[in-house]
Amino acid sequence: MKRLCLVLLLLAAPLWAFQPDEMLDDPVLETRAQALDEVLRCVRCQSESIASSNAEWATDARRRVRELLLEGASDTEILEFFVARYGEVVLMQPRTGGSNLLLWLAGPAMLLVGGLGAWLYVRQRGMADEPGVEALSEDERARLRDILDR
Amino acid sequence: MITELGHFALILAFCIALIQSVVPLIGAARRWPGAMAVALPAAQVQFCLIAVSFGALTWAFVTSDFSLRLVMLNSHTAKPMLYKITGVWGNHEGSMLLWVLIVALFGATVAWFGNALPPTLRARILAVQGMIGAAFIGFILFTSNPFLRLAVPPMNGNDLNPLLQDPGLAFHPPFLYLGYVGLSMTFSFALAALIEGRIDAAWGRWVRPYTLAAWVFLTIGIALGSWWAYYELGWGGFWFWDPVENASFMPWLLSVALLHSAIVVEKRESLKSWTILLAILAFGFSMVGAFITRSGVLTSVHAFANDPERGVVLLFILAAFMLAALVLFAVRAHVMQARGVFALESRETMLIINNVLLTVAAFIVFVGTIWPLVAEMLFDRKMSVGAPFFNIAFTPFMVLLGLVLPVGAMMPWKRGKMGRTIRALRPALVLAVAVALLVWAMQTGQSAMAPIGLFLGAWLVAGAATDIWGRTGRSALRPRLARLRRLPRADWGKAVAHAGLGVTMAGIAGLLAWEAEDIRVAQVGERFDVAGYSVWLRDVTEVEGPNYRATRAEVQLGRGDRIIGTVFPEKRVYPVAAMPTTEAGIDNGFLRDLYVVIGDPQTGGGWAVRTYVKPLANWIWGGAILMALGGFLSLSDRRYRVAAGARKTAPEGVPAE
Numbered sequence: 001m002k003r004l005c006l007v008l009l010l011l012a013a014p015l016w017a018f019q020p021d022e023m024l025d026d027p028v029l030e031t032r033a034q035a036l037d038e039v040l041r042c043v044r045c046q047s048e049s050i051a052s053s054n055a056e057w058a059t060d061a062r063r064r065v066r067e068l069l070l071e072g073a074s075d076t077e078i079l080e081f082f083v084a085r086y087g088e089v090v091l092m093q094p095r096t097g098g099s100n101l102l103l104w105l106a107g108p109a110m111l112l113v114g115g116l117g118a119w120l121y122v123r124q125r126g127m128a129d130e131p132g133v134e135a136l137s138e139d140e141r142a143r144l145r146d147i148l149d150r
Numbered sequence: 151m152i153t154e155l156g157h158f159a160l161i162l163a164f165c166i167a168l169i170q171s172v173v174p175l176i177g178a179a180r181r182w183p184g185a186m187a188v189a190l191p192a193a194q195v196q197f198c199l200i201a202v203s204f205g206a207l208t209w210a211f212v213t214s215d216f217s218l219r220l221v222m223l224n225s226h227t228a229k230p231m232l233y234k235i236t237g238v239w240g241n242h243e244g245s246m247l248l249w250v251l252i253v254a255l256f257g258a259t260v261a262w263f264g265n266a267l268p269p270t271l272r273a274r275i276l277a278v279q280g281m282i283g284a285a286f287i288g289f290i291l292f293t294s295n296p297f298l299r300l301a302v303p304p305m306n307g308n309d310l311n312p313l314l315q316d317p318g319l320a321f322h323p324p325f326l327y328l329g330y331v332g333l334s335m336t337f338s339f340a341l342a343a344l345i346e347g348r349i350d351a352a353w354g355r356w357v358r359p360y361t362l363a364a365w366v367f368l369t370i371g372i373a374l375g376s377w378w379a380y381y382e383l384g385w386g387g388f389w390f391w392d393p394v395e396n397a398s399f400m401p402w403l404l405s406v407a408l409l410h411s412a413i414v415v416e417k418r419e420s421l422k423s424w425t426i427l428l429a430i431l432a433f434g435f436s437m438v439g440a441f442i443t444r445s446g447v448l449t450s451v452h453a454f455a456n457d458p459e460r461g462v463v464l465l466f467i468l469a470a471f472m473l474a475a476l477v478l479f480a481v482r483a484h485v486m487q488a489r490g491v492f493a494l495e496s497r498e499t500m501l502i503i504n505n506v507l508l509t510v511a512a513f514i515v516f517v518g519t520i521w522p523l524v525a526e527m528l529f530d531r532k533m534s535v536g537a538p539f540f541n542i543a544f545t546p547f548m549v550l551l552g553l554v555l556p557v558g559a560m561m562p563w564k565r566g567k568m569g570r571t572i573r574a575l576r577p578a579l580v581l582a583v584a585v586a587l588l589v590w591a592m593q594t595g596q597s598a599m600a601p602i603g604l605f606l607g608a609w610l611v612a613g614a615a616t617d618i619w620g621r622t623g624r625s626a627l628r629p630r631l632a633r634l635r636r637l638p639r640a641d642w643g644k645a646v647a648h649a650g651l652g653v654t655m656a657g658i659a660g661l662l663a664w665e666a667e668d669i670r671v672a673q674v675g676e677r678f679d680v681a682g683y684s685v686w687l688r689d690v691t692e693v694e695g696p697n698y699r700a701t702r703a704e705v706q707l708g709r710g711d712r713i714i715g716t717v718f719p720e721k722r723v724y725p726v727a728a729m730p731t732t733e734a735g736i737d738n739g740f741l742r743d744l745y746v747v748i749g750d751p752q753t754g755g756g757w758a759v760r761t762y763v764k765p766l767a768n769w770i771w772g773g774a775i776l777m778a779l780g781g782f783l784s785l786s787d788r789r790y791r792v793a794a795g796a797r798k799t800a801p802e803g804v805p806a807e
Contacts, residue, residue, distance in 0.1 A: 023669065088531060095533075098531075099529040125492055147266065
């Protein structure tokens with residue numbers, strides 16, 4: 001029984017993302033490595049970073065990150081290394097350049113537009129004359145009372 | 151036989167939904183009472199028929215009728231009964247059936263309780279609801295029929311995705327659907343008002359309970375999903391900014407905005423066309439959610455139930471409804487004249503700020519979610535938009551919202567004084583600043599996230615307390631305490647929900663800022679320390695579940711000499727689906743969770759063990775529970791029961807929010 005379980009466990013894909021034997025001995029480097037794991041996407045998976053993914057590709061990518069760190073590469077160099085091979089899709093955080101400016105500016109621009117619209121509306125409401133209850137017919141007023149007072 | 155009855159009931163429901171979407175509309179236009187009245191029995195019968203159909207499918211799952219293709223694909227005889235039942239909606243076809251069941255249920259509530267509504271408005275609401283029902287029932291019947299039989303039934307089924315065999319996730323879809331589809335009701339109200347050409351305070355009062363209900367269900371659904379991800383996925387993440395999560399988050403944000411703008415319609419007869427537009431967009435985003443989940447057009451971790459071709463049909467349904475609604479809006483919105491006049495410093499203005507922040511936040515989530523698609527189509531750039539983007543682009547809006555919320559909640563209607571409101575909130579502000587300084591002093595050298603988050607938490611909770619206390623008037627302590635109990639439930643609902651938001655914000659900030667993690671190989675019997683807690687791997691055994699096998703570790707947790715408790719993290723394998731899952735061992739605490747995961751056996755002996763200390767983790771869901779509770783309180787306010795056609799009594803007490 002126990003053996004069968006072990007076989008099954010080995011057959012099943014490693015469930016665990018990050019394995020203890022992957023860790024670097026140098027805690028400073030390892031901290032940097034884990035930060036990099038978070039911003040690199042596992043391109044074989046569904047919108048997951050290599051830090052949380054348990055796919056084989058992600059494991060290889062994590063090993064690669066650590067190898068490059070041991071070789072003395074900087075964080076940017078490591079990101080460049082992955083972008084050069086797999087394209088921008090490997091970055092969890094989209095870059096700011098080019099057409100992506102649209103993405104990054106969409107929020108602030110919308111806030112500006114919305115804020116301006118709201119400001120104009122508030123000003124107009126502040127200056128408008130209140131039509132008051134007189135604008136309702138006698139009937140309507142009765143019905144409104146009926147609904148609101150019930 | 152029962153299956154065929156269910157199938158037949160669904161076809162009948164389709165026909166009735168078609169009638170319901172046409173006849174009352176003509177009746178309302180021509181003022182034919184008979185034709186308008188058709189809507190009432192139609193809505194009720196449609197609901198009963200779909201309920202029969204849903205019951206038939208459930209029966210097939212319960213009895214493991216493997217002659218049904220759907221049951222064969224998603225069930226197994228060895229599965230516990232609970233998951234046989236929840237398996238009904240753990241797949242595409244069944245979940246769409248649940249969706250139309252809820253559409254019909256909401257429609258039926260208008261037939262049951264809507265006697266106070268003007269007959270033409272009611273007929274039009276039910277007609278629009280009928281169209282939504284017809285579209286989705288048609289979608290089920292023509293593209294995703296759950297009642298298809300197999301010529302040769304197998305002996306057993308393929309089992310439900312093991313990840314879904316969990317209480318948290320079993321009830322996650324129904325709540326989300328109640329929320330999504332609850333917004334179909336506000337959509338129907340909005341369209342009916344546009345056709346009718348008028349919208350008044352009574353309309354606002356009717357729309358609010360539906361929005362409130364939808365929002366409460368969305369809150370519960372999202373919280374359940376997030377809680378599930380936290381304990382099930384094995385590393386304690388609670389939000390991934392995954393497309394499907396975003397798809398549920400956008401309607402949530404918009405329903406919050408709608409909830410607040412409908413107050414302005416009800417109380418002050420302003421913001422009418424904006425509220426209508428929000429109601430349309432909120433349901434639009436619900437359908438976008440259904441589309442994203444069901445089509446798999448965006449890569450997502452929720453990739454267990456999708457099919458691109460059906461996605462196209464859903465996209466057509468979505469486009470048709472949105473196009474029709476927006477054209478109608480463009481043509482008719484100008485008839486919605488605002489009445490209320492208000493000054494710059496007023497509750498109205500604050501609620502407009504709330505709406506701007508929430509809709510822009512929803513817009514950012516939307517842009518971030520679809521950007522990979524847009525960039526690939528227009529600029530031929532393949533890219534990912536992951537959590538880092540949303541953390542940078544989205545979070546500031548929530549911080550701003552948290553900052554202005556207590557002030558806006560206490561600002562008087564029509565004309566207020568900013569200075570006076572802030573003065574009333576001064577104790578809350580002092581408390582919040584003190585909390586932030588304390589936190590900052592305690593955690594030297596770390597990010598500003600925790601101080602900001604806990605400042606917002608304290609500010610929101612204390613602000614809500616100030617708000618509710620302020621409603622008791624100015625007199626001695628005792629009468630005020632007595633009055634506190636008699637305040638309308640809506641006031642309590644508002645305070646509780648706002649405080650809940652604060653608790654959630656504090657929880658998220660605390661968890662993200664202070665989490666500690668430890669990964670190591672541990673021998674059985676080994677003890678080690680993680681961030682001040684001692685972890686003792688006492689034993690690892692094999693255990694057998696009903697439809698899985700598990701490796702179970704016994705881990706004792708302690709602090710100093712004190713034993714905190716023992717947890718049993720498991721690693722399960724479901725042989726039928728050939729899938730492993732983790733069950734984390736979690737020791738829940740008020741201030742922190744201890745979270746232990748057992749991994750693979752190592753070649754050199756010992757087991758991989760991951761231990762996390764997760765400060766304030768439970769506050770995230772605790773806050774969500776508070777928000778939902780606030781919604782329920784507000785929903786149970788007597789005004790709504792009264793508006794729903796109950797006894798006629800005079801109002802009493804302070805006017806409710």
